[in-house]
Amino acid sequence: MADIRQVTDAFAVAAQLSEEDVAAIAAAGFKTILCNRPDGEGGPMQPKSSAIRAKAESLGLTFVALPFSGAPTPEIVSQMAHVLNDAPQPVLAYCRTGTRSITAWALTHAGQGAGEEIVDAAAGAGYDLSNIERLL
Incomplete structure (x- = not known):
């Protein structure tokens, strides 16, 4: 089973998922899987998002x-916000380690005055986002 890290009641992150993880993710009550990892980034052994999509x-x-790849652009942050607002919740986002997913999630809250709360929520899930707190 994937190492799922709950960030809020509506959002969690995980490292790379496999098809075999999807049934347990559904049983855990997640309604949406959000893939932030490009296919092939980890080489030919990385599970394809199309296979995970089909199982989901x-x-x-x-x-x-x-x-x-890399830091989320403003366009990615905007698209992430749209997904998080419109997709059935709770949402499980994944990438290679979970870091880019939680970073994009955090940046969807930029300008809302919740920087410390966002950084604390990320820290509770095991991610240090203190380096972007000033952006939040």
């Missing part, structure tokens, strides 16, 4: 692909 959809989950 066969179990009634929503699957959204929003892959990106």
Whole structure:
């Protein structure tokens, strides 16, 4: 089973998922899987998002692909906010380690005056986002 790290009641992150993880994710109550990892980034052994999508959809989950590399751009942050607002919750986002997913999630809150709360929520899930607190 994937190492799922709950950030809020509506959002969690994980490292790379496999098809085998999807049934347990559905059983855990997640409604949407959000993929932030480009296919092939980890080489040919990395599970394809299309296979994870097929398994997720066969179990009634929503699957959204929003892959990106490096720091999330303003466009990615905007698209992430749209997904988080519109997709059935709770949402489980994944990438290679979970870091880019939680960073994009945090940046969707930029300008809302909740920087310390966002950094604390990330820290509770095991991610240090103190370096971007000033952006939040």
